[in-house]
Amino acid sequence: MRILLLGGTGEARELARLLTGEREHEIVSSLAGRVSEPIRPAGEVRIGGFGGADGLREWLADNRMDLVVDATHPFAEMITANAARATARLGLPMIRLSRPGWAAGPGDRWYRVPDLVAAADTAAGLGDRILLTIGRQGVAAFAGRARPWYLIRAIDPPAGELPPRHEILLARGPFTVAEESELLTRHRIDVVVTKDSGGAATAAKLTAARAAGIPVVVVDRPPVPAGVTVVATVEQVREVLSEWSAEGTGGRAGRKD
Secondary structure (H helix, E strand, O other), X not given: OEEEEEOOOHHHXXXXXXXXXXXXXXXXXXXXXXXXXXXXXXXXXXXXXXXXXXXXXXHHHHOOOOEEEEOOOOOOHHHHHHHHHHHHHHOOOEEEEOOOOOOOOOOOOEEEEOOHHHHHHHHHOOXXXXXXXXXXXXXXXXXXXXXXXXXXXXXXXXXXXXXXXXXXXXXXXXXXXXXXXXXXXXXXXXXXXXXXXXXXXXXXXXXXXXXXXXXXXXXXXXXXXXXXXXXXXXHHHHHHHHHHHHHXXXXXXXXXX
């Protein structure tokens, strides 16, 4: 099967490593190009957007792809929606690899909110020195807040309007609990804002916040489009691929183009 792997996450790189070289699969990994120096996965890689759902549909048809595995970040809502529309139009199967989200434990002071606007409202009511760990996109939701001071941590400089009182910290994780604890202390942070990304790579800040008694505002994930097969692990993706290969599900025979 010829597979387009929408990547950019650790799970996507692991899946590309496992599938590249397997005789029954041909993998093309796609990176959106939003990070200046992305970590490249194994095998063939393309970088850049497709031009929306229609552009992706044309690319899939032109390149004779059999299915799409969406292993992008849990908050890459537009990419997932475009992939769902494009595969539906072509009659191709799609798998969404979405690692499990985080769950609050004893001692956590979490405030779950539906979006970044609600996160800005909630965080402003909890403290005056706020650590934003939401990536470089979406920071504009906090721009209208004059009172809090924000430490904005991202891999690349954030785009769009910024809060009037802020400091930008460019850094790429994973970080240790000790590093996160030192960061919270050094900057006198009294609120942490994060997206429910899940996974271990960026979970140390939650442990550090719990130990310091600092509240955490957690933005809930967007819903996955209806009709998309959702799995939680790389191994589950491989299991579904094996089942579909055995059954002859999807692929070129099922195309609507």
